[in-house]
Amino acid sequence: MEALGYILETQEIELPGGDATSDQHDAYDQWSVDDMKVRCYMLASMSNELQKQHENMKSSREILKNLRKLYGNNSRTAQYEILKELFRARMQEGIEVAAYMQKMIRLIQQLDKLEFQMDVDLVLWSLPDSFSGFIVNFHMNKLSCSLFELLNMLVTAQNAMNNKRKDKEFILVAGTSSNKTGKKKKKSKKGSVPQQLVGVTKKKGKAKIVF
Structure with missing residues (x-):
């Protein structure tokens, strides 16, 4: 295996072109054989998921380049942790969308620094069902915006939804109060004595006037 180390360490x-010498062709053929061996060793040492990602790569150097990109000190570990937090993110009903968006923006900006591009779709996917109308309108109107513009749009949408909810609650409370008042009036009418019969008592079927 040590004899194959040159595959990853040298250029x-x-x-070879058509005018190449036989030595150049022999060197290329030997390099191709050794590169195939290294490629097979690398794939054999990977998990099934990593094998699927790299099995179509033509050379061991191409695989190594991608592995460095995935597991480099400044990229892969940080990317994994950030993406894990992002994909687990799910805004809970009732919390302030501004605070939630600030957290999402911070995480996505960290990915941008790692040259990992993200867009607003991840944010939209993580919103609760109460924002379904906003999401439908966003896609129907084919809107394009930055994360900070999306933040302002979501805050406006949440404020509108909160005001609408308060109006409904006010109407519901007002309607409930009216129903209770109506029931009290009906109850008092049922137990009241007509004004013209005040002072009149019944005695064995005959009216008796009380002076």
Whole structure:
């Protein structure tokens, strides 16, 4: 295996041209064989998921380049932790959308620094069902905006929903109060004595006037 180390440490040998010497062709053929061995060793040491990601790559150097990109000190570990937090993020009903959006923006900006591009779809996906109308309108109107513009739009939408909810609650409370008042009036009418019969008592079927 040590004899194959040059495959990853030295410059890749390119396919010889038509005017190449036999030694150049032999060197390329040997490099191709060794590169295939290294590629097989690398794939054999990977998990099934990583194998699927790299099995179509033509050379061991291409696999190594992608692995460095995935697991480099400044990228992969940080990306994994940020993405895990982002994909687990789900805004709970009742919390302030401004605070939630600030958290999402902070995480996505961290990914941008790692040259990992994200857009607003992840934020929209994580919103609760109460924002379904906003999401439908966003896609129907084919809106394009920055994360900070989306923040302002979501705050406006949440304020509108809160005001609408308060109006409904006010109407419901007002309606309930009216119903209670109506029932009290009906109850008092049922137990009241007509004004013209005040002072009149019944005695064995005959009216008796009380002076």
